[in-house]
Structure formats: structure tokens, C-alpha cells
Amino acid sequence: MPTRGKSAHDVVIVGGGVIGCSIAYFLAAHHGIQAVILERDGIGSGASGNAAGELAAVGRHQYSDMYTKFILQGIAMHHELADEIMDTSGIDYLFSDITQVRPALNRSDVTDLQYQVQWQESLGLSANWVEPSELKSRYGWLSHKALGAVETVEKQLESYPFCLAMLRAAEKLGVTVKSGDAAKIVQLPGQIVEVELESGETIQTTNLVIANGPWAVALGASLGFTIPMKPLRGQIVHAALPSGFGLPSYSIFHDSNYMLPKASGALLLGTTDEAVGFNPFPTKEAERDILASVVDMIPPLEAASVIRTTACLRPSTPDDLPIIGQIPDSDGIYLATGHGHKGITLALITGKAIGDLVARRNCDIDISMFKLSRFGTMQ
Ligand SMILES: Cc1cc2nc3c(=O)[nH]c(=O)nc-3n(C[C@H](O)[C@H](O)[C@H](O)COP(=O)(O)OP(=O)(O)OC[C@H]3O[C@@H](n4cnc5c(N)ncnc54)[C@H](O)[C@@H]3O)c2cc1C
Numbered sequence: 450m451p452t453r454g455k456s457a458h459d460v461v462i463v464g465g466g467v468i469g470c471s472i473a474y475f476l477a478a479h480h481g482i483q484a485v486i487l488e489r490d491g492i493g494s495g496a497s498g499n500a501a502g503e504l505a506a507v508g509r510h511q512y513s514d515m516y517t518k519f520i521l522q523g524i525a526m527h528h529e530l531a532d533e534i535m536d537t538s539g540i541d542y543l544f545s546d547i548t549q550v551r552p553a554l555n556r557s558d559v560t561d562l563q564y565q566v567q568w569q570e571s572l573g574l575s576a577n578w579v580e581p582s583e584l585k586s587r588y589g590w591l592s593h594k595a596l597g598a599v600e601t602v603e604k605q606l607e608s609y610p611f612c613l614a615m616l617r618a619a620e621k622l623g624v625t626v627k628s629g630d631a632a633k634i635v636q637l638p639g640q641i642v643e644v645e646l647e648s649g650e651t652i653q654t655t656n657l658v659i660a661n662g663p664w665a666v667a668l669g670a671s672l673g674f675t676i677p678m679k680p681l682r683g684q685i686v687h688a689a690l691p692s693g694f695g696l697p698s699y700s701i702f703h704d705s706n707y708m709l710p711k712a713s714g715a716l717l718l719g720t721t722d723e724a725v726g727f728n729p730f731p732t733k734e735a736e737r738d739i740l741a742s743v744v745d746m747i748p749p750l751e752a753a754s755v756i757r758t759t760a761c762l763r764p765s766t767p768d769d770l771p772i773i774g775q776i777p778d779s780d781g782i783y784l785a786t787g788h789g790h791k792g793i794t795l796a797l798i799t800g801k802a803i804g805d806l807v808a809r810r811n812c813d814i815d816i817s818m819f820k821l822s823r824f825g826t827m828q
Contacts, residue, residue: 460484460807461644461654463631463668464661466497467608467792468785470615471800472658472807474534477622479801480808486616487644487652489630493612495662496792499761500608501685501709501717504794505549505601507569507576508702515818516770517572520791522814523798527604530797538617542610543712548699549603550579550588552595554746558703562599569601576601590697590708590747603700607713608793615796627652631661633671640780656781656807663727663764665786672779676772677824678787680762682723684735688716688753706742708750716753718743722763731760765789766824773799773819775806783807784821 460476462469465488476482492498504527506512506520531544553559562578569576579598584591588598616626630647634657637643642657659665663680670676690696696710709717721735736758744750766772766787776782785803788795798814805812 458485458652458654460656460658461642461652462486462658462660463644464488464659464665465492465616465626466495466660466662467493467612467615467796468497468662468788468799469658469660470612470619471796472660472785472803473624473800474615474619474622475800475804476807477619477624479804480810482808483623483625484619484658485652486619486624486626487629487631488626489628489647492616492626493609496683496761496763497612497662498609499685499759500793501707501719502606502608502611502711502793503547503549503603503700503709504605505603506572506794507565507574507601508549508551511565512769514572519798519815519818520794521572521574523791523795524604526797526801527606527794534614534618537621538614540610540614540617542606542614544604544606545712546602547605547710549601550591550598550699550701551601552584552591552598552701552703552746554592554594554596554703556596559596562597566599574601588699588701590749591701592746592748600699605709605711606793607711611793611796615800631668634659634668634782636672636779636782642780642782654781656783658783658785658803658807660785662786663762665764665784669784672776672782674776674821675824676784676786676821678764678766678772679724680727681765681789682721682725682728682760682762683719684721684723684731684739684758684760686718686736686739686758687756688718688750689756690716691752691754694749694752701747703746706739706746708743708747718750718753727762729760729762731758735760763789764792768823771795771799771819772821773802773816774821777820777822
């Protein structure tokens with residue numbers, strides 16, 4: 450059995466999504482601990498490699514002040530570390546600015562959005578209310594039905610290259626990936642955790658991080674506790690514009706619908722929030738619904754053609770907050786999942802927090818509101 454410290458199996462992370470890769474990176478970069486990432490499919494093959502890649506604290510979801518501040522801290526870490534991660538990994542994940550326009554399409558939107566402007570300002574964020582008379586000249590793609598809009602400048606990135614960059618940077622510091630499907634976790638005496646793979650192989654470790662997205666529920670059950678989390682399918686239409694159109698220089702978001710031009714030249718139209726179990730397949734129905742809604746809000750998209758539609762599963766908790774921390778009464782078992790709509794945004798802050806916890810170091814990030822025990826489902 451490896452001793453705690455530098456041995457390759459001192460830390461095992463189940464899940465090679467953006468959360469698992471980020472934890473591995475911080476463990477290696479900040480603590481010199483080289484974890485093994487256990488991944489059953491491909492790195493970033495879940496939501497992490499298929500997400501829109503928008504990093505905004507305020508948008509279609511209105512979170513509590515505390516959670517919004519945590520998200521802002523997460524975005525600040527992206528600003529701080531983007532160059533370091535891109536340099537170490539050699540992967541440019543196109544971390545860039547994008548103007549975000551949130552239109553009011555009815556009177557109640559006007560009230561909500563004007564309140565949001567004040568709230569954003571109270572958080573120290575810059576947000577402007579654009580009057581309807583200015584919309585046509587500034588945001589000509591938007592329907593003339595809009596009664597005003599909030600404009601902000603946000604960050605975005607390319608999700609799959611970002612996930613790969615986290616992995617490559619971690620690998621350069623000694624992290625390894627093992628192919629395998631974790632079926633069961635057993636806590637053995639002497640602070641040893643055993644992971645049983647579907648293949649029958651077993652892996653022992655002194656620190657296990659469960660970071661396998663919505664599938665963490667099954668691993669929790671094998672340990673005898675309930676993780677109240679469900680997969681929430683989201684679909685994105687990848688669209689192309691006819692020649693001569695040119696990609697708009699701003700994004701437009703309203704409820705679940707959005708148009709997001711990417712720095713790569715791609716045009717993403719979203720999305721859905723579907724509770725359909727572990728079904729990761731795109732549907733023609735969702736594609737039609739997304740197109741109908743975005744064309745209504747952004748008429749020039751009528752001319753867009755569909756390249757493909759993708760679907761993936763968000764790990765979604767009842768209160769929309771992630772689950773980050775040590776499992777109570779366990780010896781060396783940690784959870785990092787449930788990031789819902791914000792996993793790309795919160796990847797770095799989660800990676801640092803769990804890295805510090807596993808290394809038994811003081812952590813300057815407050816993760817007390819993300820404990821599993823808040824649900825009262827521990828046995
Ligand atoms: C349509 C859509 C758009 C999104 N857009 C954004 C966005 O713009 N900004 C943002 O911040 N967030 C966004 N998200 C949310 C974000 O994608 C997720 O919160 C995040 O990717 C979750 O990462 P994860 O690493 O926890 O899970 P995942 O990406 O699901 O990774 C889990 C990994 O674990 C592996 N795995 C599962 N079970 C096992 C097992 N038993 N053994 C071994 N390996 C296993 C899987 O193969 C997978 O690779 C979006 C999500 C969707 C669906």
C-alpha cells in the first residue's frame with residue numbers, strides 16, 4: 450500500500466471531466482502530489498467537453514449573494530491562471546471577452562432586469578441598461594420586440610480544449626490517467642479506500658476523490674449514502690451562417706435560450722434543461738424548439754443552418770449548488786460534483802479547494818455551504 454505523500458496511488462480521482470482534471474492539476478502544482486485520474490470513457494467526454502464555455506456570474510440563473518460571490522471568485526481564478534495553464538499545457542483554449550446582451554421581452558423582464566443591473570452594481574460589477582431606442586443601432590440582431598436590455602462584458606472559453614489543457618498541465622507535473630470504470634467503493638480499516646472496477650480489478654488509495662459528474666450517485670450508494678443529484682440533459686445546436694453574414698460580436702441570452710458566438714468562429718444556440726435520466730442523446734424535437742425560440746428573439750438566425758446538435762448531462766442538485774468537501778465520518782473520501790450549469794466556471798476554484806483539503810492544508814476558500822450534509826441524506 451502506498452504511503453501518503455508522493456506515491457502514484459496516494460490520490461485517486463474518479464472522473465476525467467473538468468472537475469477531476471482541475472483537482473489533479475492543483476494537487477500537483479500546489480502540493481507536489483501526483484494523482485491518478487480514473488476515466489472510463491474519454492477525457493472531457495461528458496458535459497465538460499461539450500459545454501458552451503461561458504463564464505458569467507449573473508445571467509439566466511439568479512443565485513444567492515453568497516453563491517454569486519463564490520462564482521465571481523471562480524471567474525477571478527480563470528483570469529489569474531489562464532496564461533499559466535495555457536503556457537504549461539501548450540493548449541490555447543481561447544479565453545476571451547464577449548459582450549453579453551440580456552433583452553427584456555415583456556414588462557416583467559424589464560422590472561427583473563433593471564433590478565439585476567442594480568444588484569450587479571452592488572456586487573461591484575459593471576452592467577448597463579440599454580434603452581429600446583439604442584438597441585437597433587447597437588444590437589441589430591435582436592428582435593424589434595425587445596423593450597430594452599442589460600449589457601455586460603463576460604469571459605468565455607472553449608470547453609474541450611480547456612479540459613484538455615487542465616489535463617495536459619497536470620500530466621506535465623506527473624499526473625497519470627488510468628482507463629477504468631469504477632463500480633464500487635469500499636472503506637477498509639486503516640484509512641484505506643478500495644475502488645472496484647467493472648473489470649474486476651481493484652485499486653487501493655488513501656485519498657479518493659469522487660468527481661464523476663452525475664454518475665457519482667452510484668458510487669455514493671455503494672458506500673451507503675444518498676447523493677441527491679440528477680442528470681439534467683442540455684442540448685446545443687451548432688449553427689452556420691450563410692456567407693456574407695459575419696458572426697455577431699455579442700451574445701444574447703434570455704431564459705434558457707441563447708446565441709453565443711465563439712472565438713473559434715463557431716456559433717452556438719442553446720439550450721434545454723431536460724430531466725430524462727441518463728439519456729445523453731440529442732433529439733430533433735429539442736433542435737426544433739431551440740431554433741424556434743432563438744429565431745423569434747434573433748430574427749436573422751432564420752438564415753442559419755444546423756451543423757450538428759449535441760447533448761450532455763449536467764450534474765444537478767435540488768438547490769442548484771455543487772457538493773464539494775470531505776464525506777463526513779469517512780477516512781479520506783471527498784466529493785466534487787453537482788456543479789449544474791456552472792462546472793466550467795467553477796472548475797478552478799473547486800480544484801484548488803479540494804486540492805488543499807486532500808493535502809490537509811488550510812484553504813482560503815469557503816466551501817462550507819457545499820457540504821453533502823446540508824441535504825440530511827447521510828445515514
Ligand atoms: C449544454 C450544456 C452547456 C453548458 N454550458 C456551461 C457553460 O457555459 N459554463 C459553465 O460553467 N458550465 C456549463 N455547463 C455545465 C458544465 O458542463 C458541467 O457542470 C461540468 O462539465 C461538470 O463537470 P464534471 O467534471 O463534474 O462532470 P463530467 O464532465 O460529466 O465528467 C465526469 C467524467 O466522469 C467519467 N465517469 C463517470 N462515471 C465513471 C466511473 N464510474 N468510472 C470512471 N469514470 C467515470 C465520465 O466518463 C466523465 O468523463 C454546461 C452543461 C451543459 C449540459
